[in-house]
Amino acid sequence: MKIFEEKIAPNARRVRMFLAEKGVENVEFVQLDLKRGDNVSAEFKQKNPLAKVPVMEMDDGSYLSESVAICRYFEAEKPQPALMGQTPMQQANIEMWQRRSEIYFMNLIGMGFQHCSGYFADRMTPVPEWGQECVKEAAKFMPILNDHLAKNEFIGGEEFSIADITAFVSIDFARVIKLRMGEEFTHLKRWYDLVNSRASARV
Amino acid sequence: MKIFEEKIAPNARRVRMFLAEKGVENVEFVQLDLKRGDNVSAEFKQKNPLAKVPVMEMDDGSYLSESVAICRYFEAEKPQPALMGQTPMQQANIEMWQRRSEIYFMNLIGMGFQHCSGYFADRMTPVPEWGQECVKEAAKFMPILNDHLAKNEFIGGEEFSIADITAFVSIDFARVIKLRMGEEFTHLKRWYDLVNSRASARV
Numbered sequence: 001m002k003i004f005e006e007k008i009a010p011n012a013r014r015v016r017m018f019l020a021e022k023g024v025e026n027v028e029f030v031q032l033d034l035k036r037g038d039n040v041s042a043e044f045k046q047k048n049p050l051a052k053v054p055v056m057e058m059d060d061g062s063y064l065s066e067s068v069a070i071c072r073y074f075e076a077e078k079p080q081p082a083l084m085g086q087t088p089m090q091q092a093n094i095e096m097w098q099r100r101s102e103i104y105f106m107n108l109i110g111m112g113f114q115h116c117s118g119y120f121a122d123r124m125t126p127v128p129e130w131g132q133e134c135v136k137e138a139a140k141f142m143p144i145l146n147d148h149l150a151k152n153e154f155i156g157g158e159e160f161s162i163a164d165i166t167a168f169v170s171i172d173f174a175r176v177i178k179l180r181m182g183e184e185f186t187h188l189k190r191w192y193d194l195v196n197s198r199a200s201a202r203v
Numbered sequence: 204m205k206i207f208e209e210k211i212a213p214n215a216r217r218v219r220m221f222l223a224e225k226g227v228e229n230v231e232f233v234q235l236d237l238k239r240g241d242n243v244s245a246e247f248k249q250k251n252p253l254a255k256v257p258v259m260e261m262d263d264g265s266y267l268s269e270s271v272a273i274c275r276y277f278e279a280e281k282p283q284p285a286l287m288g289q290t291p292m293q294q295a296n297i298e299m300w301q302r303r304s305e306i307y308f309m310n311l312i313g314m315g316f317q318h319c320s321g322y323f324a325d326r327m328t329p330v331p332e333w334g335q336e337c338v339k340e341a342a343k344f345m346p347i348l349n350d351h352l353a354k355n356e357f358i359g360g361e362e363f364s365i366a367d368i369t370a371f372v373s374i375d376f377a378r379v380i381k382l383r384m385g386e387e388f389t390h391l392k393r394w395y396d397l398v399n400s401r402a403s404a405r406v
Binding site: 050070087104 | 252253261267268269271272273275276277279280290291292294295296298299302303307318327328330332333336347350
């Protein structure tokens, strides 16, 4: 199996972190240069018509994209350690927090960056006013996460999960919009340090 | 169990459709008025700090939000009929298409509507220029889906799945931004009629 990615992209990092936690090692990583437009070429769109990374090439030559779909494949293929929950309620709770961390945090950070910086202005229309709204909205997720982590060891409950990966990667990525954890968020900081101490945070 | 929703909201519809396909009947539905702001009250934020619907109240008094997380709960609790795939590759492929249908279609339609119409201007800052971009981008997903459906009976492959639900609900919802299936999308139309003939399309 082969994953096409760009190492600094947050969606690529969450797949690498997920695979490191699972102990999956038989995947080759191929680096693209997104700024140069490697992902918007006609050739790459054969792999993913949405022109996004990461994309995984399976051993049968088919392609799988969307980072969470790649994670889902490995969760089903190699269930232990479980990173998406085991009981119905665990699965649902982790899905809820993984989505919250993505929709109300990671995606807003990404749009804030792209619309304020014009980084991909060759392939999209940046709307700076929208970018600034995204930055403001993303900041509102930190106190929600902090409150939640006052009562929970990890985001999905007692066990480390994909929800931690999405939120952790997003907090690091938030530097691109100059959003950092305020010192008042002591529970968030406790959790961040805990996740940051895992070997998977280094991949 | 009890679900707080607003019947016309597309995320609420996809949960109802999912439950109808599963044959789950022991859920009570409670209607909120989002325009009036029922979901942004302090009381509702105790149920979901992100102030979104649908929210499910479990029998133990805990709350589960995010429509796909609610679906995930029922998929795990009542596996048949499977709507999120069975083999690792089916699960991953359905996750990929459910996410594509959501991220590059449903969410763009929702933002296009909110930012162009100012429908929720009392609680967000509409940016019409961004809304217009979303409308343009959402339209680009229809040919991608049409090409995919030329080779697949359903979006996730041979079986009906949550990916069909998300895309179907989104196509109906796209009326709010005056986006309709062009006649050239014959495969999309074939699939739309097939899904529209299911009893779950009426709930």
